[in-house]
Amino acid sequence: LKKNTIQMNWTLIGNICRSVSECWDSQRGDESSEQPFNFPQICPVQLQHGDKLLMSADETLKSYGIKLLNVSKDNFESCSATGQREDQFLLPHNINEREQVDARWLMPGHRYFIALHEGDTQLCTLGLRLNVTVKTQLCRSSPMLRLCSGNGVCQTGVGESAFHCRCHHKYSGRFCEKFDACLDNPCENKGVCLSNGSTDPHYRTYKCLCPPHFTVNCSEIIGKANCDSICENGTCLQISPASFKCICDTGFSGKHLLF
Template sequence: MLLMDADETLKSYGIQLLNVSKDNFESCSANGLTEDQFVFPHHINRSEQMDSKWLKAGHQYFIALHDKDSQLCKLGLRLNVTLKTQDCQSSPLVPLCSGNGVCQTDQWERAYYCRCHHQYSGKFCEKCDACLNNPCKNNGVCLSNGSSDPHRRMCTCLCPPHFTGTNCSEVIGKENCKRMCTEGTCVQVSSTSFKCFCRAEFSGQADDWRRSPFRS
């Protein structure tokens, strides 16, 4: 909605508003004007609401006239209105950017768009991706259920060989090593394996502990 109003001096003087091209706006030319270019069929003498047909996306140019004389325009009484489309709602019934982002525009953009908060995506920030935090370790593959409800947002990690656990952070065999290495220390020797280092008085495999004959 755009309201137009003239101060007391202009109201008594009598002005009309004309929709023109960019060239006529820059030159304050009223040559070849037609009646259907007048924004209001009368002089502005009170606050007036501009009809929506004059407010289309893009640049709209208006100049003020008095009895078809463009002197007012040359004195600076003209208006350049830039309108942008709003692409931040899927319907008027939902909040801007689904409540999960900010509706904004840049200087040279032709529309308002959504900049989504972290973990949200989609044109209206309607999608939530729990995998954006990259919770899967060791090159695990994250699968998200894509729920927009933060209480139902879930992800599952598909672990590569040798790794397990909720986020693929556990090496397969670690727990077995700890459980069987009762007379020594379980040490990770590579990214995918563990080894039991026996105490000095013990030797043998993890499942066949025996005291060394050289120890009392």
């Protein structure tokens, strides 16, 4: 199964955010920043564990030469590279072409990266820093199955620690594996819908317990003769294929049966 791929372009004029309200993860449709900030940075992103993250630089920065460093949250906020080690760099060389971030930097949790030029952190203070939230993916029971059984969307929200299934209409269950044909109650005229438990929406997966004299989805009267037999002392008037009432004879009264 193809994993999601998120591409970040490091540029001084493109996707730099300077306040929480400006930060929006266009890949997921969620506001990604969980903490307020008052410094410029590349818009934060949220990833599922297992997603691919690609980094690239515009032509100006390629010629300038930048390297990416993994840092702590405090060093991210202060743009500090104090005590940097070679094994903290995402790549041993400057970013020249589109580069894929190694999976070891994208384990579940919060990850913080800053850009350096020959050890200088000025690029970071201008906004070339990125915080990434990597979340556990809980949208399928097996790698061989489709996300959310193909019946929903794998999504997350601000503050949540994982991606979960948001099921399409009439589907439920942790992986949207359950189909409920009775959710909208297709049985008319106060009929009761009973689901047979089938998960295949292409087959009839329910039956209706109908009031007397109704059939199919409780929408059809069982013949005009039966309609007449309902009214003991009167005439049955069929209003529509799904409704009727009794017109009482002179001297008789009672509740008109109107569904």
